[in-house]
Amino acid sequence: MSDERTWKLLELLREATQFLSSKGLESSRLEAEWMLSSALDIRRIDLYLQFEKVLTGTEVESFRSLVRQRLAGRPLQYITGDAGFRLLDLTVDERVLVPRPETEILVEEALTHLGEQPAGQILDVGCGSGAIAVSVARECEAARLVATDLSSAAIAVARVNAERHSVAERIRFFCGDLLAPLATDARFAVILSNPPYIASTDIPTLQPEIRDHEPHLALDGGADGLDVVRRLVPLAARHLLPAGRLLIEVGAGQSDVVESLLEDSGFDASTIYTRADLTGIPRVVTGATPGR
Numbered sequence: 690m691s692d693e694r695t696w697k698l699l700e701l702l703r704e705a706t707q708f709l710s711s712k713g714l715e716s717s718r719l720e721a722e723w724m725l726s727s728a729l730d731i732r733r734i735d736l737y738l739q740f741e742k743v744l745t746g747t748e749v750e751s752f753r754s755l756v757r758q759r760l761a762g763r764p765l766q767y768i769t770g771d772a773g774f775r776l777l778d779l780t781v782d783e784r785v786l787v788p789r790p791e792t793e794i795l796v797e798e799a800l801t802h803l804g805e806q807p808a809g810q811i812l813d814v815g816c817g818s819g820a821i822a823v824s825v826a827r828e829c830e831a832a833r834l835v836a837t838d839l840s841s842a843a844i845a846v847a848r849v850n851a852e853r854h855s856v857a858e859r860i861r862f863f864c865g866d867l868l869a870p871l872a873t874d875a876r877f878a879v880i881l882s883n884p885p886y887i888a889s890t891d892i893p894t895l896q897p898e899i900r901d902h903e904p905h906l907a908l909d910g911g912a913d914g915l916d917v918v919r920r921l922v923p924l925a926a927r928h929l930l931p932a933g934r935l936l937i938e939v940g941a942g943q944s945d946v947v948e949s950l951l952e953d954s955g956f957d958a959s960t961i962y963t964r965a966d967l968t969g970i971p972r973v974v975t976g977a978t979p980g981r
């Protein structure tokens with residue numbers, strides 16, 4: 690891309706799309722649009738109303754700097770600072786995992802169970818960006834939540850998202866290991882978690898975009914990926930109300946083991962099942978504690 694000439698918006702967009710595509714990026718036009726709208730600080734849809742606009746040198750350079758970051762492998766969502774999750778745009782950066790579409794299923798499943806325990810609080814363990822807690826708060830007006838994360842940096846991002854979506858008054862954040870920062874007698878109606886669940890030996894084989902940019906604390910689940918889950922399930926059993934429900938996101942091939950963990954921790958076997966994600970992978974394991 691030459692620095693000498695003036696650029697109209699559509700010309701620059703086309704040029705960048707071609708460039709990104711030649712470097713192997715699949716959704717090059719869409720990604721170029723997201724980066725250009727971010728550089729110009731306008732909504733993506735508004736690009737379409739300004740195709741003939743002549744861009745200033747500063748605008749062109751700030752867009753190019755985003756394209757260079759993308760070519761260096763930085764995830765698009767960290768570059769634009771925004772990730773779509775269910776109904777929301779969430780603020781994200783390297784302090785948190787980019788929320789994934791699979792996790793939208795966990796939220797959907799959680800919402801179907803909230804009616805069973807309308808009075809109790811909901812706990813999100815390992816809240817990261819706040820994707821789960823903030824979405825549940827937005828989509829269920831009565832919900833009151835507690836969210837924990839071992840990373841204080843992640844909690845800072847989650848707080849930003851809670852403020853951004855006007856639910857900060859209904860979510861209390863605590864930094865620490867799993868449920869350790871909470872009172873020993875705290876009891877919840879529903880406990881939700883998308884814990885780190887990738888086996889440590891698989892981390893070096895992840896796509897560089899994930900491996901080199903996303904926080905390993907959010908990914909690495911120990912030898913078989915289930916270190917955090919194994920500690921979380923019995924803790925959750927102790928901190929749920931009678932007939933309270935646990936929902937955990939798991940990786941491919943982990944659901945049978947996690948269902949057994951729930952049974953071993955006293956969850957009612959008749960309530961345990963796994964919901965598949967949109968690609969058919971068993972993804973959200975859930976079960977309830979024995980009822981009253």
Ligand SMILES: C[S@@+](CC[C@H](N)C(=O)[O-])C[C@H]1O[C@@H](n2cnc3c(N)ncnc32)[C@H](O)[C@@H]1O
Nearest residue numbers: 788815816817838839840866867883884885907
């Ligand atoms: C896979 S990410 C999920 C983030 C977010 N809930 C989401 O779904 O996008 C896992 C999160 O758990 C946190 N985490 C890892 N180990 C933890 C622990 N022992 N106690 C609390 N949080 C932990 C990480 O910091 C990270 O934010």
